[in-house]
Amino acid sequence: MGKKSFRKIPDSITAKAAKISGDEVVVGTLLKLTRQQIADGRLSGLGVTDFNDLPVSDESPSTSQGRIARRNADGWTIVRRDLPKIDKIYTFYAPNFGDSSKGEHEIVQVRKVYQRDEFLPPALTVSAKIIESATGVDQVFFIRAQIVQSIDKNDQDTLLFALSLCQETFGDIDVYDINADNIDYLKAVVVDWEILPVGQKDDVIRRLLSPIPGARRQPEMDQERVDFFKKVDPDHYVKGTSGFTRYVGMLFDDLLLLENLSAGNAIYVLRGNWQKLSKLPRRELLKMKSSDVWRVIHNPGWKIRLKSLVQNLIGRDIGG
Known part of the structure; x- marks a missing residue:
């Protein structure tokens, strides 16, 4: 979790706060935790030991978690x-x-x-809620965690204390606009894509199927998907990683087939500005009423439906 508190406001936070319009900011972070990490006590300062304990709203961090929480409750x-x-x-x-x-x-x-110098207790409270989840080696929960009270970014002492409380409670810090929504938090875990030439297919497959270093258990690969991936003939492959979930894309003109080779997870077909669309969480993609986003479930006949969809959209046979 890194350091427990700060002696000064980190330069990165100062720079980001300066770009936020208005004087008020929210101190918080996006946590990416597995079930096991939650069970192991990552959020024990909030009395959370299972994902079903969330959300937590307007909670005072336990004084047992550290010095900053004690100061928050008792003063110093x-x-x-x-x-x-x-x-x-x-x-x-x-x-x-x-x-x-x-x-x-x-x-x-x-x-x-x-x-x-006597300081009264700030009595700041925190909240935490799940805003997205993903499957892969483990189920991963994306948790919006923050100090409930907005902070005047020009009040350096209060901002420093709020950052330290956030760090001690959640193990990470950031600042956001007071009107930030869940998407603004999720931007911290967007997938960065690397476009690879088709000549690197064998290397891409080898890397995708290789064990994940340090993982407690390895993903269960769907052999039907692996075989299909080996047979398709795209213009390029795109590859990215996000936490425990592995993604691979097949690019045909401006059409991206976004796939996860492990069990579960649907195929997403993104057309046009796929670089932007692929950075959205799946929950947001599902909400979109767009002619540029399609979802193909891996039930019987999925390959036929996928090939037909691509044929109708761009007039190409993708192979497989």
């Missing part, structure tokens, strides 16, 4: 050893002649002490 004091000591008056009562039955008298003492 900074001893100013950099400043001159000041006089502080202490009063207490003592028995007369050592015998309380004879009464008591007040004693006043003046001592030199360091000056102190």
Whole structure:
């Protein structure tokens, strides 16, 4: 999870906040967690140990998670050893002649002490909700996690504290416009595509089928899809990775067939500005009422339906 807090606002955050119009920003991040990572306590500071515990709204992080959460709940004091000591008056009562039955008298003492800055608890709260999921080696949940209260980006002390609380709670930080939607959060995990010449088919297949280093379990490849992929004859292949989910694309003119060779997952057919469309999460693609997006389910006859669709769209036989 990296560092727990920050001594200063990271330069990348300052630069991004400067590009956001208005003075208010939201401190948050997009988490990409598997079921196991959630069960292992990645969100334990919110009392979340299973994805069914989400969403969490307006929750105070547990003080057991760390120093920043304790300060958020209880406030804190900074001893100013950099400043001159000041006089502080202490009063207490003592028995007369050592015998309380004879009464008591007040004693006043003046001592030199360091000056102190007292800070009230900010009482910031957090929220977390699943906004997308993906299948692959493991089911992956994309979780929008943030500080509930908007922060004045010009208030450097409050912004620094909010960033530190976000880091301690979620293990990552970012800043967003107060009107940011789920798509703005999901932009952090868009797929970057590499266009490969058809001559590299064997290399692409080898890399796609190779074990994923460090994965607890390897994806179950659908042999029918692998065989189909080996037989098609595109202009180019495009390849990208996102978390545990592997994608491969076959490009015909301006038509992209977007496929995942592991079990589950439909084929997406994107026409036109496929670079932009392919960066959208599947949930958003499904919502789109567009003549440029089609979804082909891998049930009986899917290859025939796919080839017919491409033939009707661009008049080409894709092979396979």
